[in-house]
Amino acid sequence: MEEYSWLKNILEQEIDRITDKQKAIIKSAVELFSEKGYAATSTREIAKKAGVAEGSIFKLFPTKKDLMLWITERIIDTALFPMVTSGISELLEKNFKNREEFLSAFLQNRMALMQEGVPLFKIIIQEIPFQPEVRVMLLEQFNKLPFNMLAEKLGAMETQSGLGETDTVKIIITCITGFLFLRNIMLPELFPKSRIKEDAAALARFMSRGLGSEKERDL
């Protein structure tokens, strides 16, 4: 496994609380959960891959589920949230020629993050439908996201765009989520990697235009 920076961050945060062996356990669990799914991964495998005794897992995490929830929580709080908000403030502060430029940059930024975030998302996505605890964690973090600032940046579209009361931001998120999810998690085979730039550019233009005619002002 590559050395994912978000995993490194999670582990460094616990640096004085957990040992190297325990880090290895978490790392192995993340890899295996992402590869095979939580239910299909045995603690024996995790221990073997981490090079520790099976019993060592349960010193740190009373149950296998605790291990999974700890990882999921850390991923959501320590990795996902920063990842999702990463670069957002820079993007929001920066001036763009127009909305399309902004959305293009925004999308590029998302795609870059997705690159190394795939195993992370795989873990979360597979557990969301079945683990209520994960849903709750996720929704809590979701509500902290700076949607209003993004909305502002996109312009006071609510009246102009004719999109009615619907939250502009939700549409954009919906769009980007579909784009990233289909390409990276579900059916990467359907979307040639070689054309990713053009596809992203096209989506940015599509979204920008979809939001309606732009106010004449700096973004």
Added chain:
Amino acid sequence: MEEYSWLKNILEQEIDRITDKQKAIIKSAVELFSEKGYAATSTREIAKKAGVAEGSIFKLFPTKKDLMLWITERIIDTALFPMVTSGISELLEKNFKNREEFLSAFLQNRMALMQEGVPLFKIIIQEIPFQPEVRVMLLEQFNKLPFNMLAEKLGAMETQSGLGETDTVKIIITCITGFLFLRNIMLPELFPKSRIKEDAAALARFMSRGLGSEKERDL
């Protein structure tokens, strides 16, 4: 469990090949896989829910995985494909005032299907990342979808829209997938059901406008 029509279709297709007990097995498996996931569902549970003996499962399906793959295959071939294409030809033949109207109708149609398709999608989505066989099945079916006809209907956008060579249809699919996936599978809590009509209308307008100025002709 409600009596899902797609499930009924699948079972009717096998009507002279399988017994009522076997039907019950398949039905229970579908329900449980959808509720708890494949790996977390035991054959014992399936048998109990179906009201059959544990051993009876293995007459028809040599292994648990066979049962899952059979279900997945049937879902993809017999349920998913018709579901995805359902109403499409009608939509394609019908005349709409404009593209937004068409997209709106298209989206409504998708959402209606989603209503009873959720358990079906849950099963497929959870297996896609981990079961290569499922990915292959899905891709095969995907290529049979009448994308070109949809593209035609949406207009020869390629030059007009300025979206470049990117497949217009893929963008629309991406959009709609994100919309349905987030709302129905991942985080329904985030999207109030009461506003679903407005949200869909807004998305239709958004997509229509995103595709660029429309040719002056009947849709």
Added chain:
Amino acid sequence: MEEYSWLKNILEQEIDRITDKQKAIIKSAVELFSEKGYAATSTREIAKKAGVAEGSIFKLFPTKKDLMLWITERIIDTALFPMVTSGISELLEKNFKNREEFLSAFLQNRMALMQEGVPLFKIIIQEIPFQPEVRVMLLEQFNKLPFNMLAEKLGAMETQSGLGETDTVKIIITCITGFLFLRNIMLPELFPKSRIKEDAAALARFMSRGLGSEKERDL
């Protein structure tokens, strides 16, 4: 292990409900619990001794504790109760020369039962202090014992004996329990088996005399 008749009775009661293998499981469990104690006996051992697969135990008894409680319950209801009351009615109906004769016969009867009941009592005694469920079972059965009839047989001692309001029967039970318990369970080494008859006779005389001067009537 000898073929204890009380065990045979317990098993025969379930004859159409459980299989031979399952009987073997129960038999092994009884033997091992009695030899080593419940907590010190592993399900693996039980299975091995019974000549069955370990998993088979858990088909019949969801947990090891369930197995123990089932056995304890059956022992108390099906074996202990009949054993404790065994021969009592005959004793109560029979005429004795005097109270000492009756008590002697009573004690002989108890001792005979103890012979093959030792493993049974070992199981119950070891669990009583730690398993509230067992205490409850035992107390329930205890209240069904025909103490009043025994009291009658012993004579209306309450006034004559000068033992006050204290239940005469409880004293006799206390005495006999101590006798049987010390000799059979706790410290058999302390009491030479060769002298058991004299010891029993002495105790009978002791008890008879302890109860006070006897009414002049047939017992």
Added chain:
Amino acid sequence: MEEYSWLKNILEQEIDRITDKQKAIIKSAVELFSEKGYAATSTREIAKKAGVAEGSIFKLFPTKKDLMLWITERIIDTALFPMVTSGISELLEKNFKNREEFLSAFLQNRMALMQEGVPLFKIIIQEIPFQPEVRVMLLEQFNKLPFNMLAEKLGAMETQSGLGETDTVKIIITCITGFLFLRNIMLPELFPKSRIKEDAAALARFMSRGLGSEKERDL
């Protein structure tokens, strides 16, 4: 846990050999063995309750069994023996109006000791059937008990009492053991605490009378 004096005695005897932490270990072990039984108590629990590290137990006691045997030995030698003989010499020296008075005082004395001795007895009783080492220890100590003096005190009953060669003392012990054991360890629910005085008085009279007509002399 109350501060049992016998436990304090045991610990004080080792005062210059063991540390406070080690004392805490022993104390915790005694409590837990008495509450849940030896086999059902884990060293982890003992360590936690004692507020020490898990490993610390094994400095003083190479194995868990060593810990138990040490405790049992100390209990038998340092606590049980003095407890059983406690007050006996005073009782033996003191003059009583008659045998009943003496037996009553004897029983009172036993009951008082039982008060705080219950956990101690629980530990011993549960191990006796399964640990040969404990049986041996117990029998050794048993033989040191001043039975002959007790017999003398009770009078030269052998001929008078008509109990034959049977050891009078054994009958008395049997009786008292049954009384204490049933009331304190096995089924306290069966004997209302409120009537304990009357019950004891009745038993004393019962035993005294059971021993036969008394020599006319000071006890």
Added chain:
DNA sequence: TATGAATGAGCTTTCATTCAT
């Protein structure tokens, strides 16, 4: 075809014990 007792490998978890710090 249907059953469900039986299997035994493998699961998660606990345990007493070791040992570097």
Added chain:
DNA sequence: GATGAATGAAAGCTCATTCAT
């Protein structure tokens, strides 16, 4: 002396699967 991370054997238990009936 005290710690507690680490161990690995063994615990209780679940599982998919087999097969005699």
